[in-house]
Amino acid sequence: MSAAVLTVKGLGKSFGGVKAVDGIDFDLRAGELLALIGPNGAGKSTTFNMVNGQLRANAGSIRLNGVELIGKPPREIWRLGVGRTFQIAETFASLTVVENVQMALLSHDKHMFSTWRRAADHRLGYALDLLDQVGMRAQADRPCSELAYGDVKRVELAIAMANDPKLLLMDEPTAGMAPKERNALMALTKQLVVERDMAVLFTEHSMDVVFAYADRMIVLARGRLIAQGKPLEIRDHPKVQEVYFGTGKTFEKADAVGVPA
Numbered sequence: 001m002s003a004a005v006l007t008v009k010g011l012g013k014s015f016g017g018v019k020a021v022d023g024i025d026f027d028l029r030a031g032e033l034l035a036l037i038g039p040n041g042a043g044k045s046t047t048f049n050m051v052n053g054q055l056r057a058n059a060g061s062i063r064l065n066g067v068e069l070i071g072k073p074p075r076e077i078w079r080l081g082v083g084r085t086f087q088i089a090e091t092f093a094s095l096t097v098v099e100n101v102q103m104a105l106l107s108h109d110k111h112m113f114s115t116w117r118r119a120a121d122h123r124l125g126y127a128l129d130l131l132d133q134v135g136m137r138a139q140a141d142r143p144c145s146e147l148a149y150g151d152v153k154r155v156e157l158a159i160a161m162a163n164d165p166k167l168l169l170m171d172e173p174t175a176g177m178a179p180k181e182r183n184a185l186m187a188l189t190k191q192l193v194v195e196r197d198m199a200v201l202f203t204e205h206s207m208d209v210v211f212a213y214a215d216r217m218i219v220l221a222r223g224r225l226i227a228q229g230k231p232l233e234i235r236d237h238p239k240v241q242e243v244y245f246g247t248g249k250t251f252e253k254a255d256a257v258g259v260p261a
């Protein structure tokens with residue numbers, strides 16, 4: 001088995017008296033899709049934002065391939081290989097699909113202040129290759145504003161790939177999508193994880209997505225990590241059942257939506 005890309009130990013963050021994240025440990029390997037789940041207020045966003053450097057942890061350690069991330073600014077963490085998916089900004093929606101990927105490549109290559117003329121020429125071949133990897137090459141010259149929602153999500157993935165992330169963070173990647181689109185996006189994500197030997201940490205409220213696509217899951221409740229393991233182990237875990245009862249969510253539903261064995 002490959003070494004851990006991300007190693008989190010004793011990670012904690014308090015806001016005033018609230019322990020949003022309370023000493024959690026987990027790791028993540030190359031080629032692995034790890035879901036971070038938990039009820040509202042469990043500490044998922046806080047954990048995410050500590051990994052990408054937007055929030056500074058009060059305690060513990062976050063190592064990317066052995067390098068400590070706590071204390072580093074978000075931009076440096078991004079340069080070290082922690083990517084995240086962003087929604088295509090409205091200002092970029094009028095650009096074509098390939099131009100959006102080229103802008104991301106420019107940013108990665110530190111030419112952010114070059115003229116647009118240069119951006120249009122910038123690594124066109126590689127931008128098209130990235131679009132190929134997400135199945136969007138045929139739509140390279142269309143403005144993003146014209147695309148179907150599921151296709152925009154594919155382009156957002158290509159944009160995230162422009163930075164060649166070792167670890168990709170995805171916050172609710174399938175929010176607002178129909179079930180068929182969700183499955184297509186997660187199948188694509190899984191394929192990229194395997195092909196690029198990348199690690200993905202994602203949060204998700206849709207349990208059918210989590211059970212179908214996560215290799216492993218970690219479950220937070222009130223800042224504590226209450227369970228981790230493979231989806232089927234988590235589904236039957238008494239503590240997990242307990243925190244989800246009372247919120248109206250149980251996991252039996254996952255079978256009903258055709259989760260592959």
Ligand SMILES: Nc1ncnc2c1ncn2[C@@H]1O[C@H](COP(=O)(O)OP(=O)(O)OP(=O)(O)O)[C@@H](O)[C@H]1O
Binds near residue numbers: 015044047
């Ligand atoms: N900036 C902040 N200031 C004060 N308290 C905060 C702040 N951010 C988060 N919290 C608190 O920390 C706890 C964890 O919040 P967090 O947003 O990480 O949970 P979450 O699991 O992402 O929830 P959700 O699924 O609702 O987005 C909550 O009690 C929340 O109210």
